[in-house]
Amino acid sequence: LILRHNVIRDVDSRGLNLATWVWNAGPDSGWRGGRDLEIAHNVIERANHFGITGYFSHTHLVGNTLRDIGLLDSAGRSGIGCGLEDGGGFCTEPGDGLRVTVDQARWNGHHNLIRENRIENIGYCGIDFFGARSTIEYNVIRRACITKGDCGGLRTFGRDSHAGTHLRELVVAGNLVIDTIGVTHGCHDDFRALFG
Numbered sequence: 001l002i003l004r005h006n007v008i009r010d011v012d013s014r015g016l017n018l019a020t021w022v023w024n025a026g027p028d029s030g031w032r033g034g035r036d037l038e039i040a041h042n043v044i045e046r047a048n049h050f051g052i053t054g055y056f057s058h059t060h061l062v063g064n065t066l067r068d069i070g071l072l073d074s075a076g077r078s079g080i081g082c083g084l085e086d087g088g089g090f091c092t093e094p095g096d097g098l099r100v101t102v103d104q105a106r107w108n109g110h111h112n113l114i115r116e117n118r119i120e121n122i123g124y125c126g127i128d129f130f131g132a133r134s135t136i137e138y139n140v141i142r143r144a145c146i147t148k149g150d151c152g153g154l155r156t157f158g159r160d161s162h163a164g165t166h167l168r169e170l171v172v173a174g175n176l177v178i179d180t181i182g183v184t185h186g187c188h189d190d191f192r193a194l195f196g
Contacts (some may be wrong), residue, residue, distance in 0.1 A: 001034060001036075001037050001038075002037075002038045002040075003016065003037070003038070003039045003040070003042060004038065004039075004040045004041055004042070005040075005041050005042065006042045006043070007042070007043045007044075007045075008042065008043070008044045008045070008047070009043075009044075009045045009046055010045070010046045011046070011047045011048070012048050012049075013047070013048060013049045013050075013081075014047060014049050014050045014051075014052075014053055015044035015045075015047035015050065015051045015052060015066070015069070016039065016042070016044060016051070016052045016053070016054075017050065017053055017054060018033040018034045018037070018053075018054030018055070018056065019031055019032070019033050019053070019054050019055055020032055020033070028104070028107075030103040030104045030107065031055045031103035031104075031107075031108065032055055032103075032107055032108060033054035033055030033056050033057075033108055034054065034055075034056055034057075034059065035056075035057045035058050035059070036058045036059070037056060037058075037059040037060070038059070038060050038062075039052065039059065039060070039061045039062075039064065040060065040061075040062045040063050040064065041062070041063045041064065042064045042065070043064070043065045043067075044064065044065070044066050044067070044069070045065075045066075045067045045068050046067075046068045046069070046071075047069050047070075048069075048070060048071075048080050048081070049070065049080060049081040049094045049095070050069065050070075050081075050093075050094065050095075050096050050097075050098075050099055051064075051066035051069040051096070051097045051098055051119070051122075052064065052066065052097075052098045052099070053093075053096065053098075053099040053100075053101070054099075054100065054101070055100075055101055055102065055103055055107070055108035055109065056100050056108060056109070056112050056131075057107065057108050057109065057110050057111055057112065057131075058110075058111045058112070059111075059112045059113070060112075060113045060115070061098065061100075061112065061113065061114045061115075061117065062113065062114075062115045062116055062117070063115075063116050063117065064098075064117045064118075065117070065118045065119075066097040066098060066117065066118070066119045066120075066122070067118075067119075067120050067121055068120075068121045069095065069096070069097050069121070069122050069123060070094060070095025070096070070122060070123025070124055070147050070148075071121065071123055071146070071147055072123075072147055080094050080095045080123055080124075080147060080148075081093070081094020081095060093124065093125070093128055094123075094124065095122065095123030095124030095125075095147055095148055095151075096122070096124050096125050096126075096127075096128045097119040097122040097125070097126045097127065097141070097144070098114065098117065098119060098126070098127045098128070099125075099127075099128040099129075100112055100114070100128075100129050100130065100131055100134075101128075101130050101131075102130050102131050102166045105131075105132065105166045108131070109130055109131025109132060109166055110131050110132040110133045110134060110166075111133050111134060112131060112134040112135075113134065113135050113137075114127060114129070114134070114135070114136045114137070114139060115135070115136075115137050115138055115139065116137075116138045116139065117139045117140075118139075118140050118142075119139065119140070119141045119142070119144070120140075120141070120142040120143055121142075121143050121146060122141075122143065122144045122145070122146065123145075123146060123147030123148055124144070124145065124147065124148045124151045125144060125145070125151045125152055125153070125154070125155040126139075126141030126144040126152070126153040126154055126177070126180075127139065127141065127153070127154045127155070128155050128156070129154075129155070129156045129170070130156065130157075130158075130166055130167060131166055131167065131170075132166055132167060132168045132169055132170070133168070133169040133170075134169075134170055134171070135170075135171040135172075135173070136154065136170070136171070136172045136173075136175065137171065137172070137173045137174050137175065138173075138174045138175065139154075139175045139176070140175075140176045140178075141153040141154060141175065141176070141177045141178070141180075142177075142178045142179055143178070143179045143180075143181065144177070144179075144180045144181070144196065145180050145181045145182040145183065145195075145196035146181050146183060147183060148182075148183060149182040149183050149184045149194070149195035149196065150182065150195050151180075151182060151195075151196060152177075152180055152196060153175075153177030153178075153180045153196075154172065154175060154177060156170065156172075180196040181194060181196045182194040182195035182196020183196075
């Protein structure tokens with residue numbers, strides 16, 4: 001699948017969402033997002049939950065521009081992903097510019113290339129990555145964490161043991177991260193300092 005040179009603007013949820021549930025597959029049931037994809041040179045602006053999100057493997061995300069994602073002044077009925085459906089409960093990743101996530105490590109989240117993307121004015125993390133054996137290089141991330149705190153221009157983390165984590169063999173090189181804010185307005189006094 002090739003998604004190239006598209007312009008996506010002003011969506012209430014996700015600019016580009018590649019995720020589907022595989023049913024009745026026994027232990028292989030779960031989320032999938034595509035394999036051997038090319039997502040290149042797209043412009044996604046003013047999406048309220050995510051710019052690009054999915055359960056990718058063997059995918060190239062190259063040369064995309066993601067701008068004004070997860071901003072309060074653009075938020076619609078569902079907010080920035082913590083809206084009416086979940087009662088405002090658990091809400092971490094909504095607001096990401098680009099998110100690659102994992103459901104089952106053998107099916108998704110691995111062997112991806114994220115290169116030369118321009119990501120700016122992002123509510124939460126510029127790039128949020130949870131997979132394995134991938135490369136994140138030469139991206140420009142400017143003004144991440146302008147709606148939420150406890151986030152970063154580029155964020156990734158695993159678990160407390162090598163056997164229990166999906167995150168491994170990740171190359172992060174040559175990225176430029178500028179002006180990560182980490183807004184804490186409305187937080188408890190212990191968290192007043194910017195947290196990006």
